[in-house]
Amino acid sequence: MAFINYSSREIQLKIVYYGAALCGKTTNLVTLHKQITHAQKGELVSLATDADRTLFFDFLSLNTKTLPGFTTRFQLYTVPGQAIYNTTRQLVLKGVDGIIFCVDSHWEKMADNVESFANLQENLIENHLSLVQIPYVLQYNKRDIPNAAPVNYLEFTFNNRANRTLAFEAVASTGAGVLETLNAAARLLLAKYSKTPNANVTGLAQPNAAATVPPPADDPQAQPGKAVA
Amino acid sequence: MLTAEDQMAIEQKLAEFLTKSEAQWSALVDKGGNLFAQCGETGSLDLSILSALAAGSFAATHELAKRLGESEFSALYHEGHGQHILMSALHHECLLVTIFGEKTNIGLVRFYSQQVTVILNELLKLASEKEATSGPLLLDGDFLNDKAAIT
Numbered sequence: 001m002a003f004i005n006y007s008s009r010e011i012q013l014k015i016v017y018y019g020a021a022l023c024g025k026t027t028n029l030v031t032l033h034k035q036i037t038h039a040q041k042g043e044l045v046s047l048a049t050d051a052d053r054t055l056f057f058d059f060l061s062l063n064t065k066t067l068p069g070f071t072t073r074f075q076l077y078t079v080p081g082q083a084i085y086n087t088t089r090q091l092v093l094k095g096v097d098g099i100i101f102c103v104d105s106h107w108e109k110m111a112d113n114v115e116s117f118a119n120l121q122e123n124l125i126e127n128h129l130s131l132v133q134i135p136y137v138l139q140y141n142k143r144d145i146p147n148a149a150p151v152n153y154l155e156f157t158f159n160n161r162a163n164r165t166l167a168f169e170a171v172a173s174t175g176a177g178v179l180e181t182l183n184a185a186a187r188l189l190l191a192k193y194s195k196t197p198n199a200n201v202t203g204l205a206q207p208n209a210a211a212t213v214p215p216p217a218d219d220p221q222a223q224p225g226k227a228v229a
Numbered sequence: 230m231l232t233a234e235d236q237m238a239i240e241q242k243l244a245e246f247l248t249k250s251e252a253q254w255s256a257l258v259d260k261g262g263n264l265f266a267q268c269g270e271t272g273s274l275d276l277s278i279l280s281a282l283a284a285g286s287f288a289a290t291h292e293l294a295k296r297l298g299e300s301e302f303s304a305l306y307h308e309g310h311g312q313h314i315l316m317s318a319l320h321h322e323c324l325l326v327t328i329f330g331e332k333t334n335i336g337l338v339r340f341y342s343q344q345v346t347v348i349l350n351e352l353l354k355l356a357s358e359k360e361a362t363s364g365p366l367l368l369d370g371d372f373l374n375d376k377a378a379i380t
Binding site (some may be wrong): 001003004005006007008011012014036042043045047056057059061062064066073074075077087088091092094095096179182183186193 | 230231232233235236237259260261262263265275277278281282284285288289292322366379
């Protein structure tokens with residue numbers, strides 16, 4: 001839950017990176033820590049096993065001066081993706097303000113991706129939240145692999161609803177699309193504080209005319225970092 | 230949400246607590262990891278990391294407590310060689326995190342923390358009631374379509 005401190009003029013917002021095991025959540029934070037230059041950044045903390053698998057969470061704090069008169073502190077967390085750490089994922093989701101859901105573009109990971117998305121919704125319910133209230137953005141990661149699932153297939157699987165959310169292609173290991181994804185999520189959170197009313201402030205993009213998206217045809221991979229239309 | 234008056238009132242109580250207990254630093258952290266009031270000296274410690282780790286640690290032990298049939302462990306204490314940390318549960322999803330050294334001892338810190346948590350719970354209750362009746366923070370600007378928030 002966003003915390004506003006009028007005394008120190010600070011707003012603290014929590015963004016959680018969620019997704020299946022090894023989909024690129026930690027890689028996103030590692031890359032952000034290297035890429036970000038102007039925002040004031042803290043140390044990247046990783047609570048991980050010896051095999052570099054996230055055990056509890058990764059944490060990175062970023063301070064920016066985006067809102068007039070306030071310092072905005074974005075607290076970025078990742079959850080452990082392995083199935084056995086479900087309780088830990090529930091704990092990390094406490095007080096979440098925005099979510100970035102990372103999708104692994106490998107074909108053989110689709111079942112894990114779908115299971116993780118369902119798990120996200122279940123764990124939000126445990127925290128008395130839902131994706132209707134919490135702004136979220138999709139990141140289709142690992143777009144550089146040779147047999148990546150087509151983007152419109154991923155859109156059909158994860159974004160097939162009347163109100164679609166923003167989705168970004170990315171290659172987290174190289175940094176492509178990582179900052180764009182975070183900025184989209186950040187803007188959705190910050191939009192709540194704007195006097196200008198906006199239908200998208202809950203994190204949902206413009207509604208589609210049709211309620212469902214037809215099954216995709218194969219299409220060539222588009223450039224990572226670009227928002228999916 | 231915390232007004233300047235709320236923060237001052239809380240920090241005053243934290244200062245009194247530090248004086249009595251001879252602890253080094255104390256802060257209020259919510260269970261999501263946000264630090265919203267603090268008092269004392271921490272040297273070069275990154276407070277946002279400290280808050281996130283404290284909240285995560287407390288949340289993990291809360292789950293352990295549930296597995297043992299307890300509603301919650303009201304306090305969590307970690308003892309080091311020179312520096313120690315005590316985390317005490319407050320109402321309204323908050324923690325009181327206290328760091329202390331060899332100048333004092335856990336008994337004294339725990340004794341005064343139990344006293345100050347009663348007062349802090351009252352202050353948090355008042356702040357929460359105030360938040361329920363106050364309007365949302367709204368600022369000029371179109372942040373959704375603005376330039377990049379983070380560079």
